[in-house]
Amino acid sequence: PRSTLSSSSAASDVYKRQVSTQSTGSLNFASATMTKGTASFGKRQNKSHCLCKRCGRRAFHVSKKRCASCGYPDAKMRSYNWSIKAIRRRAPGTGRMRYMKVQAKKINQVKRVTDAIKAHKQAPQKF
Numbered sequence: 001p002r003s004t005l006s007s008s009s010a011a012s013d014v015y016k017r018q019v020s021t022q023s024t025g026s027l028n029f030a031s032a033t034m035t036k037g038t039a040s041f042g043k044r045q046n047k048s049h050c051l052c053k054r055c056g057r058r059a060f061h062v063s064k065k066r067c068a069s070c071g072y073p074d075a076k077m078r079s080y081n082w083s084i085k086a087i088r089r090r091a092p093g094t095g096r097m098r099y100m101k102v103q104a105k106k107i108n109q110v111k112r113v114t115d116a117i118k119a120h121k122q123a124p125q126k127f
Contacts, residue, residue, distance in 0.1 A: 049061055050062055052069065052070060052072055054067065054070050054072040055067060055069050055090075057069045077090070
């Protein structure tokens with residue numbers, strides 16, 4: 001009688017082990033671990049980047065203290081030839097051009113005055 005008890009309990013232990021390995025194998029194991037989708041999107045609470053003083057983009061890394069877009073606080077602007085579009089986006093003529101706008105107006109005014117003087121000198125004078 002003793003051998004039958006031990007063999008039945010051993011069989012139940014084997015069965016329990018099989019059930020537990022099956023449950024951790026496919027379904028329960030996937031739900032217990034971190035996934036790339038919905039579950040992990042809820043954990044995105046901390047901001048690593050804030051607004052940059054120089055370029056105004058949300059690319060200034062808070063802990064590194066460096067802008068990923070313009071390279072602030074480096075003196076030179078960050079630009080690479082492998083990213084031609086990024087260079088084009090911050091090229092002259094893409095912003096307000098507060099200084100260059102005035103210079104263009106001054107150049108056009110000088111041209112107008114010099115053209116008027118040349119036209120006046122070339123015109124036949126009446127006595």
